[in-house]
Amino acid sequence: MYQKTTLIKNAKIVNEGKIVNGDILIEGEYIAKIAESISPKSADVNVFDAEGQYVLPGAIDDQVHFREPGLTHKANIETESRAAIAGGITSFIEMPNTNPQTTTVEALNDKFDRASKTAWANYSFMFGGTNDNLDEILKIDKKDVAGLKLFLGSSTGNMLVDNPEVLEKIFKSTDLLISVHCEDEATIKANLEIYKERYGDDIPVHFHPIIRSEDACYISSSKAIELAKKTGARLHVFHLSTGKETQLFDNKTPLKDKKITAEVCIHHLWFSDKDYENKGTLIKWNPAVKTEKDRDQLLKALLDDKIDVIATDHAPHTFEEKSNVYTKAPSGGPLVQHALPALLEMYHDGDISIEKIVEKFCHNPAILFEIEKRGFIKEGYYADLVMVNLNNPWTVNKDNILYKCGWSPFEGTTFKSRITHTFVNGGLAYKNFKFYDTRYAKRLTFDRD
Template sequence: MKTLIKNAVAVNEFRKFETDILIENEIIAKIDKNISATDCTVIDAGGKYLFPGAIDDQVHFREPGLTHKATIETESRAAIAGGITSFIEMPNTSPQTTTIEKLEEKFGIAANTSSANYSFMFGGTNDNLEEILRVDPKSCAGLKLFLGSSTGNMLVDDEKVLENIFSNTDLLISAHCEDETTIKHNLEKYKAAYGDDIPIKYHPAIRSEEACYLSSSRAVALAEKTGARLHVFHLSTAKETGLFRNDIPLRKKKITAEVCIHHLWFCDDDYDRKGTFIKWNPAVKTPADRKGLWQALLDDRIDVIATDHAPHTLKEKQNIYTQAPSGGPLVQHAMVAMLEACNKGKISLEKMVEKMSHNPAILFRIKQRGFIREGYFADLVLADLNSPQTVSRDNVLYKCGWSPFEGTTFQSAITHTFVNGNLAYNNGKFSAYRNVKRLEFNR
């Protein structure tokens, strides 16, 4: 395969510049103005912006075992339609990904069905340290620990086990941080008042700032004590951002943090309108928390933007509070949501690319991805910043068939997505040919 992208405005490594890009087979062969080449497909990108493909470090694609909600095939197609060319998927499937055997089974499913590059987190439990120590850090994204309960009931709540894991593994440890004791106490209080049909507006009071900060601060303290490599998923409070540093380069950080699209977009004012469709763990909280997250993202205390894409069926989400699961689908609209924020002056295009493409590659030490560089894999995205689209159930690609962004009009659209040089998505159409790879890590 040989493709020449002409007249693009590339956004890469903190600058914007007009350029052509020559792709030969899977690799970016040349970046220059006025490239001439023969025997190749030419795409005129005049007026469009070119980004390195986004790397989403936290998704739940529900396979195996929960495929009535989603599959690796369906959600990876939605991901590339949204400009995400690589994903890291979580272990709380059924069965859970807590043995090497189950991990490799998921790699096999992705190799056969995924439309995007892939890796998986290995799941930690209270009793699988021996298996954790068998995981190869060069071929697996890292270790996921649930320090607060979520879909799949993989809570790790034994302090001695936690310290043992932190002290003994070389894997990057990613943590969901919410204090279970605090949450249970809060839930009992609201159940006493309302029964099971608790008004959704109390979700951030149940899964509170205190619950988040207690857990994340303990995790950070444990990482500092043991020297473990810790990455805290989906910060949701302004208070938590004070736990993280911005005075050293990302490559030297041992403790890093992520924020998700929904915590940057929604706040507790939206519960009346969106109900359980914006029920996430951790909860969407106050406008002040949202403002604090934005500030920490822009000043580099928060290192990456992800989705925590976690679909559930419409029927499941329409249950009363205690029966409605937390999570929602986001991969198709993550990049256009951030482009909307760029359009409103909240973040620059260069900063968006840093947080969605460059930094995940640096943080996880992913080989040859996350940047527009000669010799790197051609994971590339073209976007039209003046192509309004309104999200509706007719145009969502998720298997669950809905989006928390329904009714939202975004000013931008993803038009082309290349995965390892293959034009996998082109103006609403998917290539019948897949050329995807298991992510590799420089560790």
């Protein structure tokens, strides 16, 4: 049950480029009032004293893989959405490469049904495109889903869209926002053969960013952008991993008017190729973590607004799966619990401001996907709120990792900042590693004509 009224006192409220001291009154699911000082009008009000801690809008993660249905030995909607709210992520958009793949209306509706019963964070899904499902794509109402996901490289099953005629037809035919994974498959295959000839299956993992190279990324992303410009499609390029690709994007247009946008993921902002020596296949992602120079250029493009949003690409596998030799170890790793603490660590290091973190991880996903009444701390908006203590250190270890897979690439890392409270639609869902019995999650809705 929702508290009838909740009052957060003495908060540092981070919203729209400003930090203000004040109080937040929540009535039911919504933020009713924001003011310098609000007094409770009755004894029924549930009062939280933030004691000067920061309150942020709940983060919106526009790219996760929660593995349900079909791959639930790795993860499921319930376990990973719980980990998400512990990490300050109150809304997620999940990808279509499950089993069955989300490439039919029936499979999409099944996912919505599953999430309605088990999700701890607000949810929506991407619909998947293939070489042969245009008829299904055209059935989708753009108010029903977050968007369309196309794999232009590195996909499971038959989700690689590698027919140029089909690709152009999809771009021309849909009003859905098209999100793409861009790596050129021919380039990767040629590179892989060179190293397989030399090492067999046990390729040293530090060759991963050479196999899944800068060229592979740039060839694919530049082609996708060229096609979007030709057709007028609305394109969002997922998980940039190279500095070179950032040159393809514009920072002269307000986000709400952009037709071509970009995302960077936390692992490409945190790790570099120097970390393969210690982390091995645990940091094997597609696209690959690349050089320190790439990492620095990605951060610069994020701060310069060429890159519009931050996401996780949360993609868990079991530790046993990740422990295989290079060619057998799957790419991807779990991140939703630790992405915001990692970004706050970057704030402590002077790399990014808290206001910019909120812009890229909260505001901009809401603007980009036209999500209704979320991503901001505003009166009349849903009360998705995260309280953080910037000076309460904790170390990531097996006892506090919440992912079903039980491991994290951040294991052993000490973060200075801790998520202390997470409110989802006005309900307190999480407090200091404790979850409450009630789930408050709702299906995301979209303000689209």
